Amino acid sequence: MKLAQPLQVLIDELLKLPTIGPKSAQRLAMFILKLSDDEARQLAFSIIDAKRKVFPCPICGYLTELSPCLICTDPHRDDTLLCITEGVSDVMAIERTGFNGRYFVLNKEFTLLKGSDIEQIDVKTLQEQIAKGAVQEVLLALNPDIDGEVLARYLARVIAPYGVKVTRLAHGLPVGGDIEYTDEITLKKAIEGRKEF
């Protein structure tokens, strides 16, 4: 198929994005060509601008355009509770629950089982946060997989000297889930963690 070269380039660029297949890329490209010049410029500029202005907060690792970030400078946050997450998207998800503690984002892609990247963790900054003295509990909000498990053990060891409480997210049935279709490990955890009614 003969496509105008800049259109082909646009489709190829869109194809590099996650979850965008050939049909979506074509559809998005056609949509972009129908935008006004101003709208197309806004879209392009938002990419450049976010890329240029947004960086990880030096204290917590959350993405920010201010240093420190809006969460770190929020005086209404609970200083006693520090939540450690693997990525920024995890913070976004936890923020939607109304969680009001502070964060420490590891911001690394861990594939611990193949070649350990555990050395990349900025242990020093994490320890500095805890050493300030306000933190009483560290919540390890790590993904419930084997990497998360290895990571949790490592972090618990790093935090241990400070004598703060270390907690983890509960395992159990997802709300709206179905016992029949729940895998046996999750179901076992849900039984172990059963609560009084």
Place this chain on the structure above:
Amino acid sequence: MKLAQPLQVLIDELLKLPTIGPKSAQRLAMFILKLSDDEARQLAFSIIDAKRKVFPCPICGYLTELSPCLICTDPHRDDTLLCITEGVSDVMAIERTGFNGRYFVLNKEFTLLKGSDIEQIDVKTLQEQIAKGAVQEVLLALNPDIDGEVLARYLARVIAPYGVKVTRLAHGLPVGGDIEYTDEITLKKAIEGRKEF
């Protein structure tokens, strides 16, 4: 949730794209922030560049950066067969079949049933194409819906004075489809259009 403002702007811009919901927009934005500066610039530039350089071919209406387009200037195309489509995406789909005629793209979004936009059709350019004399058959490759039906009748009337053959895409079972789940109108058309085995 407190998001860095340029990140929020990027997510809002991505949300304007078709088929992109809030979770996809967030995921795409996070992906974009992880790109290298060069990669992000390439993506942004491809939007601006396609928007700036690509336009409908003045002869056939297909999207092009050259005037006339690569299809119109291709000497190996069959001049006797002119295929009319509603949009550029239809041409892309038809090109994938190996079709080797020429095209005329209407490039309008027709919602004929609500307020007729039929006047927007560039009948003059279409008639000029046919009047050149090479065209022997006009294939109406319009969507199999009511708008396509109205459009087909209108175009057939416009083309009639030139005495060329007017054809339409066949209706029938989609390949790999299932008779049991085929709607009755399609099935009726498939029976009417049955072919000798």
